[in-house]
Amino acid sequence: xxxxxxxxxxxYAVRLGDDALVLGHRISEWVSHGPFLExxxxxxxxxLDFIGRSRMYYTYAADLTGNDKTEDxxxxxxxxxxFQNHLINELPRGDFAYSTARQxxxxxxxxxxxxxxxxxxxxxxxxxxxxxxxxTRYHLRRSTDWVLRLGDGTEExxxxxxxxxxxxxxxxxELFEHDLLExxxxxxxxxxxxxxxxxxxxAEVSEILTAATLKVPTTEWAVRGxxxxxxxxxxxxxxxxxxxxxxxxxxxxx
Amino acid sequence: xSVENLELFEVFxxxxxxxxxxxxGSLHAVNREQAxxxxxxxxxxxxxxxxxxxxxxxxxxxxxxxDSDCFFDPSDDKPYRHATYYPLPKEVNNM
Numbered sequence: 198x199x200x201x202x203x204x205x206x207x208x209y210a211v212r213l214g215d216d217a218l219v220l221g222h223r224i225s226e227w228v229s230h231g232p233f234l235e236x237x238x239x240x241x242x243x244x245l246d247f248i249g250r251s252r253m254y255y256t257y258a259a260d261l262t263g264n265d266k267t268e269d270x271x272x273x274x275x276x277x278x279x280f281q282n283h284l285i286n287e288l289p290r291g292d293f294a295y296s297t298a299r300q301x302x303x304x305x306x307x308x309x310x311x312x313x314x315x316x317x318x319x320x321x322x323x324x325x326x327x328x329x330x331x332x333t334r335y336h337l338r339r340s341t342d343w344v345l346r347l348g349d350g351t352e353e354x355x356x357x358x359x360x361x362x363x364x365x366x367x368x369x370x371e372l373f374e375h376d377l378l379e380x381x382x383x384x385x386x387x388x389x390x391x392x393x394x395x396x397x398x399x400a401e402v403s404e405i406l407t408a409a410t411l412k413v414p415t416t417e418w419a420v421r422g423x424x425x426x427x428x429x430x431x432x433x434x435x436x437x438x439x440x441x442x443x444x445x446x447x448x449x450x451x
Numbered sequence: 452x453s454v455e456n457l458e459l460f461e462v463f464x465x466x467x468x469x470x471x472x473x474x475x476g477s478l479h480a481v482n483r484e485q486a487x488x489x490x491x492x493x494x495x496x497x498x499x500x501x502x503x504x505x506x507x508x509x510x511x512x513x514x515x516x517x518d519s520d521c522f523f524d525p526s527d528d529k530p531y532r533h534a535t536y537y538p539l540p541k542e543v544n545n546m
Contacts, residue, residue, distance in 0.1 A: 233454050235478050235489040242492045339488060346481065 214254030215282035221247030226290045246332040273443035284423040285368040287432040297343045298361035304337040309394040318386045348409025370419035454479045460486040465502040
């Protein structure tokens with residue numbers, strides 16, 4: 198593998214790791230705040246699925262990098278501007294409707310993304326995707342159920358979920374856009390071209406929202422920048438909590 | 452949301468193929484489908500099972516402590532209901 202391609206794969210794997218870690222951390226914030234015990238435990242499980250996935254991506258990036266890099270270096274020792282996750286992942290936990298709306302949009306997305314990544318010419322990424330796609334099918338089942346329940350529930354749950362969908366909608370655009378680095382990896386049949394399934398994503402999300410008596414937003418606005426390291430104000434606070442212990446006690450083991 | 456609006460379900464897990472489903476506990480859920488998902492999350496996260504049953508707790512008809520006199524005591528003095536009560540004929544060597 199020549200150097201330029203290797204560097205690109207490292208960056209790509211770290212980006213996917215960032216998406217998974219940041220989302221996993223957000224979901225983990227529900228632990229001990231869930232609406233009731235069973236849902237609390239379920240949220241914790243989903244959070245661990247994403248954190249586990251981030252570990253696999255980071256470990257692969259660390260292996261390719263060499264020089265004794267580890268997954269921890271990527272997770273704990275990079276600053277806000279070095280994270281390249283899509284912004285939708287770092288948006289705050291919000292209320293339960295907000296987390297549910299985000300989760301539905303991302304679960305439908307991951308379902309397509311990981312299915313495509315399973316065909317990557319990079320065998321490690323394909324293997325991580327194969328594991329992730331099974332988890333995603335379960336996540337999607339949960340988020341679909343919750344969207345139907347809350348959307349078609351009480352007046353308040355309907356309003357809250359509609360407000361959440363409207364608030365998050367503009368953050369979905371960048372999920373389907375690729376910079377030069379990813380375009381080159383798409384040409385090399387390593388990365389996934391998400392623009393190919395954007396219409397399908399929209400159709401599936403719309404179908405679930407409509408079934409839940411919610412309106413599919415038609416407004417045209419978009420916030421971008423995650424893949425370039427430009428973030429919302431939320432990521433810094435998230436990293437503060439996520440990295441605090443590791444940075445205070447470097448290299449400690451327990 | 453409080454658990455008062457939820458139903459109680461009993462969870463049964465089969466830990467390996469060929470074994471029986473065993474009662475492992477209970478949980479709250481809105482309906483059977485959600486109960487099944489929560490059972491997966493609460494009771495099988497460390498690979499405990501290959502199959503899950505959930506049953507509404509209210510649908511289980513259970514014997515009561517008060518019933519034990521008439522339900523179970525009468526069998527105590529009827530040893531002839533056990534095969535071991537009967538002497539084997541000599542012709543049958545080992546059963």
